[in-house]
Amino acid sequence: xxxxxxxxxxxxxxxxxxxxxxxxxxxxxxxxxxxxxxxxxxxxxxxxxxxxxxxxxxxxxxxxxxxxxxxxxxxxxxxxxxxxxxxxxxxxxxxxxxxxxxxxxxxxxxxxxxxxxxxxxxxxxxxxxxxxxxxxxxxxxxxxxxxxxxxxxxxxxxxxxxxxxxxxxxxxxxxxxxxxxxxxxxxxxxxxx
Amino acid sequence: xxxxxxxxxxxxxxxxxxxxxxxxxxxxxxxxxxxxxxxxxxxxxxxxxxxxxxxxxxxxxxxxxxxxxxxxxxxxxxxxxxxxxxxxxxxxxxxxxxxxxxxxxxxxxxxxxxxxxxxxxxxxxxxxxxxxxxxxxxxxxxxxxxxxxxxxxxxxxxxxxxxxxxxxxxxxxxxxxxxxxxxxxxxxxxxxxxxxxxxxxxxxxxxxxxxxxxxxxxxxxxxxxxxxxxxxxxxxxxxxxxxxxxxxxxxxxxxxxxxxxxxxxxxxxxxxxxxxxxxxxxxxxxxxxxxxxxxxxxxxxxxxxxxxxxxxxxxxxxxxxxxxxxxxxxxxxxxxxxxxxxxxxxxxxxxxxxxxxxxx
Numbered sequence: 001x002x003x004x005x006x007x008x009x010x011x012x013x014x015x016x017x018x019x020x021x022x023x024x025x026x027x028x029x030x031x032x033x034x035x036x037x038x039x040x041x042x043x044x045x046x047x048x049x050x051x052x053x054x055x056x057x058x059x060x061x062x063x064x065x066x067x068x069x070x071x072x073x074x075x076x077x078x079x080x081x082x083x084x085x086x087x088x089x090x091x092x093x094x095x096x097x098x099x100x101x102x103x104x105x106x107x108x109x110x111x112x113x114x115x116x117x118x119x120x121x122x123x124x125x126x127x128x129x130x131x132x133x134x135x136x137x138x139x140x141x142x143x144x145x146x147x148x149x150x151x152x153x154x155x156x157x158x159x160x161x162x163x164x165x166x167x168x169x170x171x172x173x174x175x176x177x178x179x180x181x182x183x184x185x186x187x188x189x190x191x192x193x
Numbered sequence: 194x195x196x197x198x199x200x201x202x203x204x205x206x207x208x209x210x211x212x213x214x215x216x217x218x219x220x221x222x223x224x225x226x227x228x229x230x231x232x233x234x235x236x237x238x239x240x241x242x243x244x245x246x247x248x249x250x251x252x253x254x255x256x257x258x259x260x261x262x263x264x265x266x267x268x269x270x271x272x273x274x275x276x277x278x279x280x281x282x283x284x285x286x287x288x289x290x291x292x293x294x295x296x297x298x299x300x301x302x303x304x305x306x307x308x309x310x311x312x313x314x315x316x317x318x319x320x321x322x323x324x325x326x327x328x329x330x331x332x333x334x335x336x337x338x339x340x341x342x343x344x345x346x347x348x349x350x351x352x353x354x355x356x357x358x359x360x361x362x363x364x365x366x367x368x369x370x371x372x373x374x375x376x377x378x379x380x381x382x383x384x385x386x387x388x389x390x391x392x393x394x395x396x397x398x399x400x401x402x403x404x405x406x407x408x409x410x411x412x413x414x415x416x417x418x419x420x421x422x423x424x425x426x427x428x429x430x431x432x433x434x435x436x437x438x439x440x441x442x443x444x445x446x447x448x449x450x451x452x453x454x455x456x457x458x459x460x461x462x463x464x465x466x467x468x469x470x471x472x473x474x475x476x477x478x479x480x481x482x483x484x485x486x487x488x489x490x491x492x493x494x495x496x497x498x499x500x501x502x503x504x505x506x507x508x509x510x511x512x513x514x515x516x517x518x519x520x521x522x523x524x525x526x527x528x529x530x531x532x533x534x535x536x537x538x539x540x541x542x543x544x545x546x547x548x549x550x551x552x553x
Binding site (some may be wrong): 115118 | 202215217224226228231233236237241242243245249250308310315328331338343344345350353354355357452453455456
């Protein structure tokens with residue numbers, strides 16, 4: 001069943017069948033509903049591991065009273081149909097999946113990533129905005145962070161390293177300017193002295 | 194088809210003060226990326242699980258355009274009245290900024306709210322805040338979803354819907370006329386508004402009715418200075434405007450997550466918008482008044498004695514701009530009040546006989 005997104009009242013099948021825009025019969029909100037075949041598909045029933053019938057049958061590593069149906073393709077442990085996780089066509093157990101996820105080997109399961117390139121850019125740019133003085137200290141930090149971000153895993157969607165390179169260039173420029181200023185001050189002091 | 198692991202950017206960006214949300218399409222799923230500070234948060238919606246996409250056009254953008262348009266007019270009015278060269282440039286620049294924001298909103302098109310239905314939940318897609326981008330995304334996703342789920346012709350879909358309606362339980366097929374339609378579980382809103390939305394509650398619309406009456410009263414009060422000007426009387430009647438603000442705040446708070454009709458909610462938001470405009474006009478009008486008092490010599494910045502309120506009131510009373518503003522304010526309040534009462538009248542019978550608003 002579908003619900004109106006404004007008042008959350010149920011929508012009759014007439015609303016779903018309507019071409020183009022339709023109106024919620026309760027609150028009068030205009031809705032454009034696109035229905036896909038999955039709406040009519042019944043939900044798949046959950047699997048249950050079958051109990052062992054004889055001594056000849058292998059047992060699941062995690063459920064000793066359940067029949068093993070497949071070995072884990074990562075660790076080789078026997079798994080019942082309850083423990084078997086079908087991941088990209090491979091049969092694996094939940095602990096292997098969790099450890100692979102922890103190592104960052106499965107981008108499909110990642111839910112968050114730190115953007116090191118954005119941190120490097122922020123450290124390179126933000127100190128310039130209020131006053132120039134901190135750049136004497138932040139420029140080397142920005143250079144280090146940008147170099148680190150080059151090797152760190154970036155965004156899942158933005159695959160370019162242009163921000164890292166920009167941050168490196170900006171930090172290098174700040175260091176060069178500071179070197180010139182210090183050089184000028186030293187030269188002036190010596191000349192004056 | 195794009196190679197595995199490659200994401201294609203889809204139109205639309207949802208922005209809040211602290212985050213931005215975008216949508217990306219892979220070959221088998223839709224990825225929602227929310228950037229919060231220096232972290233990207235991912236949420237995947239597989240094409241095989243998508244049951245429906247619901248787009249609901251909203252008047253949010255129209256309200257913004259109206260607000261910025263009125264702000265432009267108010268600022269331009271101040272700029273036209275102000276003769277100082279430096280201030281003149283400032284006011285015209287400010288009017289230009291407001292106008293460009295209004296034009297940008299106009300160019301991006303009408304607003305909407307988009308939700309995605311999966312077998313387990315309905316999820317809001319905050320990046321699709323414009324009708325145009327939502328439709329473009331839907332057109333881009335449709336072939337991908339059909340590739341995973343197969344395509345249904347319109348006839349097939351109608352047949353299945355009829356089948357479903359026929360197979361429904363007697364209660365679903367013929368709802369009890371005395372009971373309102375069932376309420377859905379709260380919508381899970383992803384992105385900046387993370388978490389579950391609050392459940393919808395019933396509201397009688399009493400706060401909106403009171404607001405409508407207060408608006409009618411303030412329409413009469415706004416006209417009074419044009420007919421009879423008395424400083425003490427008019428100052429005491431300005432309490433009505435304070436009451437109006439309180440009523441608007443209460444109505445907006447009451448209608449949040451309530452089952453009130455769209456018309457009632459629009460009425461409260463329009464009253465709120467009008468109040469903002471009134472305040473902006475009052476602010477700019479006050480500034481113009483000070484400038485005029487300074488230029489006419491009634492207000493002397495060097496003098497330690499404050500100017501007489503009666504003197505200022507007499508100056509304001511004779512100003513044609515003040516008369517125009519009072520008249521417009523009165524008419525707007527009258528219109529809003531009548532609209533509110535009519536919307537409440539229309540709401541009342543539906544509340545008493547809920548079966549009248551059920552689908553036949």
